[in-house]
Amino acid sequence: MLKKIVIILICLVGRIEAENIRADVQSVTASGTSGAYTFAVKLESVETGCAQYADWWEVLSEKGALVYRRVLVHSHPDTQPFTRSGGVVTIDANDVVYIRAHMNILGYVGDVFKGTVSMGFKKVTKALTFPKDIEKQSPLPQGCLF
Numbered sequence: 437m438l439k440k441i442v443i444i445l446i447c448l449v450g451r452i453e454a455e456n457i458r459a460d461v462q463s464v465t466a467s468g469t470s471g472a473y474t475f476a477v478k479l480e481s482v483e484t485g486c487a488q489y490a491d492w493w494e495v496l497s498e499k500g501a502l503v504y505r506r507v508l509v510h511s512h513p514d515t516q517p518f519t520r521s522g523g524v525v526t527i528d529a530n531d532v533v534y535i536r537a538h539m540n541i542l543g544y545v546g547d548v549f550k551g552t553v554s555m556g557f558k559k560v561t562k563a564l565t566f567p568k569d570i571e572k573q574s575p576l577p578q579g580c581l582f
Contacts, residue, residue: 457541461479462480462547464557466525470529472523472525473523473525475535477537478519479519483512483513485580488541490537490538492508494537496535498533504522509581510582527553530554532550532552534560547560
């Protein structure tokens with residue numbers, strides 16, 4: 437009986453720790469011209485090195501199509517939060533898009549931003565559902581440098 441209780445406690449602690457592993461988008465800015473924007477995305481993620489890190493952020497259309505993905509080639513355990521820029525993002529100033537990050541071990545866990553280049557971007561409070569096959573679309577990370 438005691439052995440079962442210990443196993444249950446270990447599973448609960450592991451689940452609680454897994455729920456705290458996130459890759460939160462904290463802010464998004466865009467610069468450039470219509471059809472050719474560069475996005476700067478500030479992320480905060482729980483990183484331990486290559487075993488657990490945010491491996492990309494991406495821009496999705498309002499309908500859930502992948503517009504752009506910025507692959508992150510290394511972990512950032514000692515520099516949190518961090519900002520990485522990417523583009524060219526081929527959207528118009530009034531196109532509504534979503535920006536989210538991906539954790540290498542858990543997938544899409546964390547805060548998502550929504551908005552337009554012309555009006556700005558804000559954190560989404562409503563749960564979103566996007567096609568699951570997006571996670572397998574290229575470009576994808578080719579490993580982790582450190």
